[in-house]
Amino acid sequence: MPAADFANKQPYVSLSNGQKIPQIGLGTWKAGPNEVGNAVKAAIEAGYRHIDCAAVYSNEHEVGQAIKECINRGIVKRDELFIVTKLWNTCHARDKVFEACDISLQQLGLDYLDMYLMHFPVPMAYTGPTKPDLKEWIPWDAEKKLVKFEKSPLHETWAAMEELVHKGKTKAIGISNFTIPVLIDLWTFAKILPATNQVECHPYFQASTQNNAARRELRELCKKFGIPVTAYSPLGSGKQGPLQDPTIKAIAAKYKKTPAQILLRWNIQHGNVVIPKSSKAERVKENMSILDFGFSPEDMQQIDELDRGFITCDTREYWHGFALFAV
Known part of the structure; x- marks a missing residue:
């Protein structure tokens, strides 16, 4: 599909604030230096208009340079793009929320964000405004065995993010990696509803919790609250992931x-x-060629039945045993 056709014809999802987000975007997690910029340029040239970033990915500057180049070349206008980035765990205190958003805007070279997400509902001790890689963003204790947390209540962090909307720093705010109990808690006090809940979601892991009884219920609760789900790691990962599943391969052949x-x-x-x-x-273009077909109900059911709690983004790996998705 030509870039112009994809940009014009791709589906959009309505957000709670009236905005519409392109349903297919480019993720930039684990995209290394001198790699992510080329990926962003290739995506925009191919017709992508939704770019997902995060401060903790430590590549916002390169993403911003690629966006600027595409705008300067006349490929796209700023108001045609939907740029998302995220508040990291160490910046949940009110003043740090403002500082972190300003730094992300500076790194990206933008005047405003289309959406700003709380990356995790996990307040950690402040480690400084920016870090070169993920390991340095994690505040360890002296023995580097335990993560240091801080008392920044969720309602205070969310109130600060709501202020960012009022100040024009971002058009929408949302959440990421929120499980059912935390989402319900947020719902009780939020004056601005989260525009999305970004969670890992693929056929082997169909929502952000390892409790088999609650996995799909998270998606259903988001739907009930009018909060669209954004699926990160939609392809899973590794040799044991859904890309290698016999059912997926058979349906692909069909x-x-x-x-x-x-x-x-x-x-x-x-x-x-x-x-x-x-x-x-070539993979960027392949990923957007999914609008010319649809599954039969029987094939959808086959894929739905593949759920097995296989998680790619396991916080126990990054935070030494802290299992965020256990509930």
């Missing part, structure tokens, strides 16, 4: 698509936003 396209289409057909990460131009 529809003459790749396994990756089947996984993305499954999320799209469930109404979720998807943000697959890719650093290769």
Whole structure:
């Protein structure tokens, strides 16, 4: 599909504030230096208009340079883009929320964000405004065995994010990695509803919790609250992930698509936003070629039944045993 056609025809999802977000975006997690900029340029050239970033990815500056280049070349206008970035855990105190947002805007070279997400509902001790890589963003104790947390209540952090909307720093605010209990808590006091809940979601892990009884209920609760789900890591990861699943491969052969396209289409057909990460131009184009087909109810059911609690982003790996998604 030509870039102009994709940009004009791709589906959008309505947000609680009246905005519309492109349903297919580019993720930039784990995209290294001199890689992420090329990926962003390739995506925008191919017709992508939704770019997902985060302070903790430590690549916002390169993403911003790529966006600027595309705007200067006349490929796209700023108001045609939907740029998302995220508040890191160490910046949950009110003044740090403002500082972190300003730094992200500076790094990206933007006057405003389309959406600003709370990356995790986990307040950690402040480590400074910016860090070169993920490991330095984590505040360890002296023995580097335990993460240091801080007392920044969720309602205070969210109130500060609401102020960012009133100040024009971002058009929308949202959440990421929120489980059912935390989402319900937020719902009780939020004056501005979260525009999305960004969670890991693919056929092997169908929502952000490892409790089998509650996994799909998170998606259902978001739907009830009018909060669209954004699926990160929609392809899973590793040799044991859904890309290698025999059912996925069989359905891919049936529809003459790749396994990756089947996984993305499954999320799209469930109404979720998807943000697959890719650093290769041909893969970027492949990921957007999912609008010319749809699954039968029987095939959707086959894929729905693949759920097995296989998680890619496991906080126990990054935070030494802290299992955020255990409830």
